[in-house]
Amino acid sequence: MREFIVEADGGSRGNPGPAGYGCVVLDAATGQTLVETYEYLGIVTNNVAEYRGLLAGLRAAHDLDPSARVHVRMDSKLVVEQMSGRWKIKHPDMKPLALEAGRVFPPGRVTYEWIPREQNKHADRLANEAMDSGASASSVRKLSPAAETPTADAGRLSAAAGKRSAAAETSAPAGGKPSTAVGRLSVPAETPTASAETPTAAAGKPSAAAGKRSAAAETSAPAGGKPSTAVGRLSVPAETPTAAAGKPTAAAGKPSAAAGKRSAAAETSAPAGGKPSTAVGRLSVPAETPTASAETPTAAAGKPTAAAGKPTAAAETSAPPAEKPTTSAGRLSAAGAQADVRAAKAVASPGWAPADMGAPATFVLLRHGETPLTPQKRFSGSGGTDPSLSEIGREQARRAAEALAARGTIQHILASPLARTRETAAAVADRLGIEVTVEDGLIETDFGAWEGLTFGEVRERYPDDLTKWLADPEAEPTGGGESFAATATRIAATRDRLVAAYAGRTVLLVTHVTPIKTFVRLALGAPPESLFRMELSAASMSVVAYYADGNASVRLLNDTSYLRP
Known part of the structure; x- marks a missing residue:
């Protein structure tokens, strides 16, 4: 079951006076608009405008997926409390609007949350655009290709998509001039594709998402069987993924033991070619395949090199796939990738949960940017020199801040006390206008005598201790560092405390490799050795949501799409 966030606002200059509303529908898993x-x-009142914004947002979400769950965020205390059933609705102009809003989705499918005005800037900006434009303003709708809900058959467009017209939402404002919904297709610069590290079979299966366009587009099926979109008088056939895109070799789907033995805490650099990898949620394949190195398994038949056959705790570089999905002039199949994303969201959606459970506590887990130790693949925990960000790391933090500003859902920022996380958090805080709270429970593991050493240096100096550490989560690094079991106990306690403190809120946690992997491992109920089987790049973003009944869902892992130039 999909989940949407609706942010809505309305305003009136005079109350009553010239009025307008604005609303935005976001994907709850990715924050995508x-x-x-x-x-x-x-000429209407401020409260009527707010209700009209709510109604428009709910209808837009219903158009995307009538079976979805919706969490409404508004800065109108009146609307939130009335729609939540805690306050009575007395005003005659608002009663019918409230009743209409309550009928868009079945009871229990929509939850409401009051937010401060500064956190509702997107909808507020749209409402002001409407009022600034006056009677000439139209109801403008922008849909991304991922907004539509696909059908099972790639060649068939959904009935809902086919029945929408360019004037789908016509209403008559008080001024007497009806406004028309204008559908605009928003196409991202890069089309999401299957994960660079593990292409799935779904990546090669075209879905209806490839054939769907905005509400304004008329769709026809030419004799060739490929849905085409009418743009003016130009018929543009939908792209069909190549066969090779969906056929990874067996080696690509079966990570070797060597590839699995990577440290949960080691520093990560971008793979050769400079293209950081991404994972679930916003899946894409780098334009260049990382080249093999001494610590990276080669792509040839999925067989690691001799050097790669030795477990590397410090190496966080991703193994390139055994077979790279075929592209045409750099364009990858959108259909298969979106199918992967939809599948991940379906698994993450708590469709079995009670309807009254409310919004989850959502932790957006941001790893700090690079330090001088990162490209050298040296152990860098809480017991070392506490390095600051490098110039590359500061640029990564800036780009992460821009991505989070575009996401628009962050309400609080917490950071580990180490310099590199505080610097990364500060870059985001400056962009979002939110203060940073230092949280000691988010600190990195202490690697004892291994701090500042490469994996190879540790293997030469402390071979027995390293072997025990790789095999047993209770084993500590040489010199009395922190074991992975102790780290997990600390992170679990921190998680429980923060979930209770930030119930129903979206919180950015700026932290390190081991804490983030541990959050994910605990959410999945995965064994300790799973720490060695996750890729986590510098300045990458992951998301875990925690529900009131104790369930958790991993919604995003190792997203670095925003780091690309």
Whole structure:
């Protein structure tokens, strides 16, 4: 079951006076903007405008997926409390709007949350655009290709997509001039594709998402069987993924033991070619395949090199796939990748959960940017020199801040006390205008005598201790460092405390490799050795949501798409 966030606002200059609303629908898993809508309403009150914004947002979410769950965020205390059933609705102009809003989705499928005005800037901006434009303002809708819900058959467009017209949402404001919904297709610069590290079979199966376009587009199926989109008078056939895109070799799907033995805490650099890898949620394949290195398994038949056959705790570089999905002029199949993303979201959605469980505590886990030790693949925990970010790391932090600003859902920022995490958090805080709280429970593991050493140096100096550490989560690094078991106990306690403190909120946790992998491992109920089987790049983003009944869902892992130039 999909989950959407609706942010809505309305305003009136005079109350009553010239009024308008704005609303935006976001994907709850990724923060991606799916729909924007605004409309000039004529002369109405502020509260009526707010209700009209809510109604438009719910309808837009229903158009995307009638079976979805929706979490509404508004800065109108009146609307939130009334729609939550805690306050009575007395005003005659608002009663019918509230009843209409309550009928868009079945009872229990929509939850409401009040947020401060500064956290509702997106919808507020749209409402002001409507009022600024006056009677000439249209209800503008932007849909991304991922906004549509696919059908099972790639060649068939859904009935809902086919029945929408360019004037789908016509309303008559008080001024007497009806405004028309104008559908605009928003195509991202890069089309998401299957994970660079593990292409799945789904990557080669075209889905209806490839054939779907915005509400304004008329769709036809030519004799060749490929859905085409009418753009003016130009018929553009939908791209069909190549056969090779969906056929990874067996080696690509079966990571070797050597590839699995990577440290949960080691520093990571971008693979050769400078293209950081991404994972679930926003899946894409780098334009260049990382070249093999002494510590990276080669792509040839999936067989690691001799050097790669030895477990590397410090190496966090991803193994390139045994067979790279075929592209055409750098364009990858959107259909298969979106199918992977939808599958991941379906697994993450708590469809079995009670309807009254409310919004989860959502932790956006951001790893700090690079330090001088990162490209050298040296152990860098809490017991070492506490390095600051490098110039590359500061640029990574800046790009992460821009991505989080675009996401628009962060309400609090917490950071590990180490310099590299505080610097990364500060870059985000400056961009979002949110203060940073230092959280000691997010600190990196202490690697004892191994701090500052490469994996090879540790293997030469402390071979027995390293062997025990790789095999037993209770084993400590040489010199009395922190074991992975002790780290897990610490992170679990920190998680429980933060989930209770930030119930229903979205919190950015700026931390390190081991804590982030541990959050993910505990959410999945995975064994300790899974720490060695996760890729986590510098300045990467992961997301875990925690529900009131104790369940958790991993919604994103190792996203670095925003780091690309």
